[in-house]
Amino acid sequence: MRAISMEEFGGPEVLRLREIPEPRPRAAHHLLRVTRAGVNFADVHVRGNTYLSPVTLPYVPGNEVVGTTEDGRRFVGLTQGGGYAEQALLHRRVAWAVPDDITDDQAVALALQGQSAWHLLFTTARVAAGETVVVPAAGGGLGSLAVQLAREAGATVIALASTERKRRLARDLGADAAIDSTADDLTARILDAAGGPVQVALEMTGEPVLSRVLDALAPHGRLALYGFASGRPADLPIRALLEKSITVSGFWLPNLYRDREALPTSMTALFEAVRKGAVKPVHGGVLPLGDASTAHATLATREHVGKLSLDPTT
Structure with missing residues (x-):
């Protein structure tokens, strides 16, 4: 079958279309013919050998897929690699039947980024109605969903x-304010927009944004960390955390893969939110499988919006 296989770490050019053996059916797995493979910043970290879980080369990237079984059932789910391919195996514990009224493009946005947004807000940060939450990268796949989920929760x-x-997209999706994340006076702008310190902040950028967002948190505020896209992780200022009794929590979705309740709960909630129109996944474009390197280069420009995915059928 055709797949994107990495034989070295490096830039987008290491993502090459190759013929590799088809996966063999396995117990407790669904074998899918893939119709959508999600592209995520986690894949960029894998490609550059900076991912939280090291991989062994050669390696097929891709951690979320939508596809169809031989008997015609449609599933969306999570993989630990192998998604950028014409066929993929999904363990049944992290695979969900896609309702007929949910499209492939909607479903692929929910598996990794949708569930990450849901658990960041409601499991890790415990956002409640009436609180103020800062959402980074609000025009991206995860951020655009987090904006909508937080708004729907009354934050x-x-x-x-x-x-x-x-x-502009974030405001259209329901954000009460949208701020330039590159501004030197980011803390002041957050405080002005919120009318004071905020209760919750999500953060995936790294320095210098992390420090500026941290300074905008109220006493007893909660900071949920899920990445450092700038490539500049920070040593958190312990004194500042103590002075304001701030709670800092890290989040990585794979830690929930073995939880029999967490992901089914969030996936059900996300499907329902899409059905009733409370959440509208932002479609960021679909590229042929062989254009995976272009997809990664597009991510690097930070110009794209919404969910970017690959179509292995083309």
Whole structure:
């Protein structure tokens, strides 16, 4: 079958289309013919050998897929690699039947980024109605979903984004304010937009944004960390955390893969939110499988909006 296989770490050019053996059916797995493979920043970290879980080469990237079984059933789910391919195996514990009224493009946005947004907000940060939450990268796949989920939960949403196009999208999705994440006076802008310190902040950028967002948190505020896209992780200022009794929590979705309740709960909630129109996944484009390197280069520009995916059928 055709797949994107990495034989070395490096830039987008290491993502090459190759013929590899088809996966063999396995117990407790669904074998899918893939129709959508999600592209995520986690894949960029894998490609550069900076991912939280090291991989062994050669390696097929891709951690979320939508596809159809031989008997015609449609599933969306999570993999630990192997998604950028014409066929993929999904363990039944992290695979969910896609309702007929949910499209492939909607479903692929929910498996990794949708569930990450849901658990960041409601499991890790415990956002409640009436609180104010800062959402980074609000024009991206995860951020655009987090804006909508937080709004639906009754929170005030302060969106961060690096371009006016993304900030306009965040406002259209329901953010109460949208701020330039590259601003030197980011802390002051957050405080002004929120009318004071905020209760909750999600953060995936790294320095210098992390420190500026941390300074905008109220006493007893909660900070949920899920990445460092800038490539500059920070040593957290212990004194500042103590002075304001701030709670800092890390989040990585694979830690929930063995939980028999967490992901089914979030996936059910996400399907229902899409059905009733409370959440509208932002379609960021679909590229042929062989254009995986272009997809990664597009991510690097930070200009794209919404969910980017690959179509292995083309």
